[in-house]
Amino acid sequence: MSNDVVGGSGDAKAPGDVIAGGSPGRPRLDRLVFSATAIGALAFVAWGVLDHEGLAAAAGTAQKWVITNTGWLFVLTATAFVFFVIWLAISRYGRIPLGDDDEKPEFRTVSWIAMMFSAGMGIGLMFWGVAEPLSHFVNPPPHTAEPGTPAAAETAMAATLFHWTLHPWAIYAVAGLAIAYSTFRKGRSQLISSVFRPLLGHHADGIGGRVIDMMAIFATLFGSAASLGLGALQIGAGLEFNGWVDGIGKIGLVAIISALCVAFVLSAVSGVARGIQWLSNINMVLALLIAAFVFVAGPTLFILNILPTSIGDYIESLPTMASRTGAGDEAMKAWLSSWTIFYWAWWISWTPFVGMFIARISRGRTVRQFVTGVLLVPSVVSLLWFAVFGGAGIFEQAEGGGLTEADGTVDSNFALFHLLDQYPITSVTTVVVMILVAIFFVSGADAAAIVMGTLSERGSIEPSRKVVIFWGAATGAVAAIMLVIADSDNLGGALAGLQALTTVVSLPFLVVMVAMCVSLYKDMRDDPLILRMDRGVQLVEVAVDKGTELHEGDFALVTESSPDEPDVADVPETLSLDKGEPASERT
Structure with a gap:
């Protein structure tokens, strides 16, 4: 894309208000932003290599502090984001276009929805598709239902949909809407810091804005690393399940991440068209095939029945789930730290990446169209996905068991493989799952590295290859460190390391997102369309x-x-x- 200013009514275009490449005559790489974040990432990796026990202790202590002192903030703000974006959509601000007043959407509605569908898929859905509903079924949230009962099945699906539908996508919608409005309506550079011009003024281009971009890079780095870590855990579980290795310890997980990082580098140097797009197309086909297989081979009628039941249970339980905290209840506090707060932290850490993606494809849409599409389309995808995989897992466990471990717990890494073992051609479907997760790993690292490169290069949508490769490799290294700091040398213990650091690192960016809402509102309040209406x-x-x-x-x-x-x-x-x-x- 050229370095032209992107149109849109609104404030005059400042020298830095360009979409790609930064200001004319200035080097594209922002040396301060890149150097500070690169040094921070390398220092974290070095700490993990030299003293992983010390890093693990620090992460555990920090996570406990965050959960105890700010758990309420995660719960409150996540729900506030839902109300905020819905209010924007139904209010007069919903008429504002993300572009010029007479600008048409860049993509047709069908294409836009298809791309939104692809954004709703990823390693997370593969990893938790069976594991989360099944976990809540055999071990429901405290004070809700008896394990293994029909009531537990309803609670399990409601809790899962709570974690994967409106709330996460409202979080993404806040960032995506703010970036799209700032970029296409105001004509500013595609940086997180540019969103804050109504609050910071010219300081958004100075040290204040750069600090915000640094925080966005760190959030993306650790959020992406957590997803890549989940992918490595599931691939390792597949290798064990198929009997190809006796056991995958920390060294095995690092080896998996290293091999996939090599694949990422090859994808990155191949170019976007042959890299990300080619892999994404394969992802979609394989994901739909595996879902269709489970739907047909599994309990089809039960899955169809659980769809409307899950929606009703979710709506009925939503107020309670959205207001749960661990105040005075250690059991609930422990459950929230492993599930709800971890999820909110994970989604928040992904907002720079997903926000930029959905902003890029939504030019020309109105605010109302944007919010409706971003909230509903991925939520429907998640509903269908968990109804198929979660419903099948709950049914098989209730009928004959075999999906849990000897002690009755659910090993999240193996849950999907245990389910596929109940159906024909297990040797084929488990390999397809590992291939699918590997491709998600590579394409996810590719896309996240491009976002971090964009933030490092003054908003360039085509960052240099060297910077992209650096951030991709750094993401893999951070993922490896997050896995090895766990206090046990097994797949289950490694998950704790991902959850601890993701929760801690996302807290600063949570504050950034609250300020982002204020800045977006101030921007829209002075929008020419709103002023004309007034x-x-x-x-x-x-x-x-x-x-x-x-x-x-x-x-x-x-x-x-x-x-x-x-x-x-x-x-x-x-x-x-x-x-x-x-x-x-x-x-």
Whole structure:
């Protein structure tokens, strides 16, 4: 893309308000942002290599502090984001286009929805598709239902949908809407810091804005690393399940991540068209095939029945789930730290990546269209996915067991493989799952590295290859460290390392997102479309008052040109209310 200023009504374009490449005459790489974040990432990796026990202890202590002292903040803000974006959509701000006033959507609705569908898929859905509903079924949230009962099945699906539908996508919608509005409506550079110009003014281009971009890079780095870590755990579980290795310890996980990072580098150097797009197309086909297989080979009727039941249970339980905290309840606090708060932290850490993606494909949409699409389309995808995989897992466990471990717990790494073992051609489907997760790993690292490269290079949408490869390799290294700091040398213990660091690192960016909402509202309040609407209301109100006074309510509304910009109080008396008279009778 060229370095032209992207159009849109609104404030004048400052020197830094370009979409790609930064300001003319300046180096594209922001040395301060890149150097500070690169040093921080390398320092973290070095800490993990030299003293992984010390890093593990620090991460555990920090996670406990975050859960105890700010768990309420995660719970409150996640729900607030849902209300905020829905309010924007149904209010007068919903009419604002993400572009020029007369600009048409860049992509057709069908294509836009298809791309939104692809954004809703990933390693997370593969890893948790069976594991989360099954975990809640055999071990429900505290004070909810008895394990293994029909009530537990309903609770399991409701809790899963709570974690994967409206709340996460409202979090993404906040960032995506703010970036799209700032970029396409205001014509600013595609940086997180540019969103904060209404709050920071010119400081958004200075040290204050750069700190925000650094925080966004760190959030993306650790959030992406957590996803890659989940992918490595599931691939390792597949290798064990198929009997190809006796056991996957920390060294095995690092080896898996290293091999996939090599694949990422090859993808990155191949170019976007042959890299990300080619892999994404394969992802979609394989994901749909494996879902269709489970739907047909599994308990089809039970899956169809659990769809409407899950929606009803989710809606009924939503107020309770959205307000749960661990106040005075250690059991609930432990459950929230492993599930809800971890998820909110994970989604928040992904907002720079997903926000930029959905912003990029939504140019020309109105705010109302954007919010409706972002909230509903991925939520429907998640509903269908968990109904198929979660419903099948719950059914098989209730009927004959075999999906849990000897102690009755669910090993999240093996849950999907245990389910596939109940159906034909297990040797084929388990290999397909590992291939699918590996491709998600590579394409996810590729896309996240591009976002971090964009933030490192003053908003360039085509960052240099060297920077992209660096951030991809750094993501893999951080993922490896997050896995090895766990306190046990097995797949189950490694998950704790991912959850601890993801929760801690996301806290600063949570504060950034709250400020992002304030900045977006200030921006939209001064939008030309809103100002014209306000002006129109003022003029019509004065005209109605004067028309009623002069003509006793029987008058028409006409307009006339004025050489000056009149004050509202000086509106001509001929400006009046149209009561439906024929045009020939109007005065």
